[in-house]
Amino acid sequence: MTLSLASILAENARRRPHALALVEGDRRYTFGELWQQSLAQAAALVELGVRPGDRVALMAPNVAEFPRAYYAILAAGGVVVPVHLLLTAEEVSYVLRDSGASVLVSHAATAAVAAGAAELANVPLVTVGPAVPVPGALGRLEELAERVPPLTHFTARQPEDPAVVFYTSGTTGQPKGAILSHLNLIMNATVNAFDANHVQQTDVALGALPLFHTFGQTVSMNSTWRAGAALVLLPRFDAAAALELMVREGVNTFHGVPTMYIALLEASRTAAALPSLRLCISGGASLPVPVLEKFDAVFGTNIWEGYGLSETSPTASVNQPDFGTRAGTVGHPVWGVDVEIARAEVEDRIELLPAGELGEIVVRGHNVFLGYLGRPEATAEALVDNWFRTGDLGTKDEAGFITIVDRKKDIVIRGGYNVYPREVEEALLRHPAVAEAAVIGLPDPLHGEEVCAVLVLAKDAAEPPTAQQLIDWSKQHLAKHKYPRRVEFVDSYPLGPSHKVLKRELRTRYSA
Structure with a gap:
């Protein structure tokens, strides 16, 4: 086969x-x-x-x-x-x-x-x-x-041969290559197009999400073309330019992260005309309910919010026409995929919880990746009893709607991009004046979350650097979406019984 x-x-x-495939x-x-x-x-x-x-x-x-x-x-x-x-x-x-x-x-x-x-x-x-x-x-x-x-x-x-390797990180070390098979990605594109989103051949989708990212690649490009629809590329997202382009090219489908929807709403106030949108999909981070409601009022269309990870091709669940939408949730599992809630504290096996209980979101089905390239131990930790452990906490109600409650891991999602604290902390610790580093995500109205570094400076630092100097230094060593925009200094961290830094307390302190 x-x-x-x-x-x-x-x-x-x-x-x-002879059908139109691509406009750029x-x-x-x-x-x-x-x-x-x-x-x-x-x-x-x-x-x-x-x-x-x-x-x-x-x-x-x-x-x-x-x-x-x-x-x-x-x-x-x-x-x-x-x-x-x-x-x-x-x-x-x-x-x-x-x-x-x-x-x-x-x-x-x-x-x-x-x-x-x-x-x-x-x-x-x-x-x-x-x-x-x-x-x-x-x-x-x-x-x-x-x-x-x-x-x-x-x-x-x-079918099980590798097709794409997406590099994703964890809070425990260097980025890992998540191996996706031809079957993983074809099935995810197919169920997105025909079961979850009801894409039509006459649709025209805006490709504003980065194609190097799993969301843009599978949902915008592959799912659109799986249905035979056309894709209009926008090399760099600008909300005003996006609205103008969508009107000019007759775009009726938009895929984006919450920050994009917020920017489109702002740009709509001065736009000469608005596109007639039929299908809007949101992912990458939680979509604030007020944004969803305002977008519906301004553009006259629902936003179907979904959930997924690189390891799940990416779509695991989404609000779908077949089930209806429920604001604040990520809908139901896509066709052929199971998404359940498991006991988070049990790591060597999967113990599923009844409806309504809080636990770790686990996924199994045709969308689950083959494993991490060259990392059998990390693969064994992630794939347990044929389920993929997402590291995210959530609930599933009696009607089957899934809600993301919190993240088991401390990943920061800035503008739809994952920022992994360990990677940022390790970079900061290379600065001679930094003794300890704890990186957290703080709420941000534009990017969803902003990267904040809480630092303990070395006691023997001759000239302690300012926050701005450390931010400028970070720019030289970290990608643009990773470096901290905010730096705070402390003498010590709040610690738990096992002497782990209580990042939730830091988030509470600095969110205020």
């Missing part, structure tokens, strides 16, 4: 070759055109030595080059390793080394960071997009593709 995520684009090219600026592509271009680039990747199962890193913004190269990698039989665009060269090099990437494909816009990372990791680099001189690059993939005949079909893969 064979199955490839590449078939999502390939089948549209076969069934609806003044560039427009049909499914047939886009697939032929991907097959050509796939042949170039094979010529470069990419073989089935090889991991190929992809670093590009929301431009046409991303989906073209994404499906080229899949067509060649490779495994896509999407790279977060806010990472530093050092952070990207870690992803390259940890994933064992055989090639890095970078857009010209990200080539400077990519070149530095490729050199650090000793990985070959090829570029896509505009022709710009990039030291060490083997050339442009588009030009390399002109030298070899295109593939006639995508390379066959097995």
Whole structure:
């Protein structure tokens, strides 16, 4: 039996070759055109030595080059390793080394960071997009593709073969590569399109979420194309520009994180016209109920809030037309997936709890990942009794609606991006004047949460740094979404019985 995520684009090219697939600026592509271009680039990747199962890193913004190269990698039989665009060269090099990437494909816009990372990791680099001189690059993939005949079909893969490796972090160490199979991602795109969201071929979706992120990649790109609908890309989200673009292109579908919906509401006050939206999906962080209600009043449409993680492809549950929506919840499990509540304090087995009780959210089904790349112990901790332990706390009521209550882990979600305290703390502890570091998330009206570092300075520091100096220092060592915007100083932390820092007390103190 064979199955490839590449078939999502390939089948549209076969069934609806002349239908509009992609709009980006003044560039427009049909499914047939886009697939032929991907097959050509796939042949170039094979010529470069990419073989089935090889991991190929992809670093590009929301431009046409991303989906073209994404499906080229899949067509060649490779495994896509999407790279977060806010990472530093050092952070990207870690992803390259940890994933064992055989090639890095970078857009010209990200080539400077990519070149530095490729050199650090000793990985070959090829570029896509505009022709710009990039030291060490083997050339442009588009030009390399002109030298070899295109593939006639995508390379066959097995359903359980890896298709994409998403890098995600935990509070306990370095980022981990979550391995998603072809079956994981095809099924998630399919149930999102046809069971959860009722996507129609005539729909036009705005691709404003980063395509390197699991939400944008599966829900915006793959689910839209699984239904044969069109995708309009917005390289950089700006609410006013998004409204104007949606009106101009007839967009009726929007996928976003809560901060995007807040920005759209603000921009709507001065917009010349508003789009006619039929379908709006929110994820990445909890959507405030007042925002949902105001958006419905202004745009005349519901926001269907959902929940998921990189390890669940990502969608696990969502408010769905079949069940109705309930504000403040993340709806029901998607088709073929079980989402339940388990006893959080029991770690070696899964003990499911009755309706209404608070516990850890656990997931099983076709969307659950294969495991963490090269980390069997972390995989064993996450996958217990065939359930994935999310680390999130929640409830499930008698009607089946799931509510996220809190996070078992201390992950900070800033603007829909996960920020992992341990990673930020370790960076701060490299500063010679910092003795101890505790990083927490504080409520923020724009980003949902803001990163706050509570520090104990070294007693022998000759010239204690100011908060602003430490923020400026952090910018040099952490990605833009990770560095703390707020720094507080304490002499000591509140500690629990096991001498762990009580971050909940710090959050209470500094939230006030």
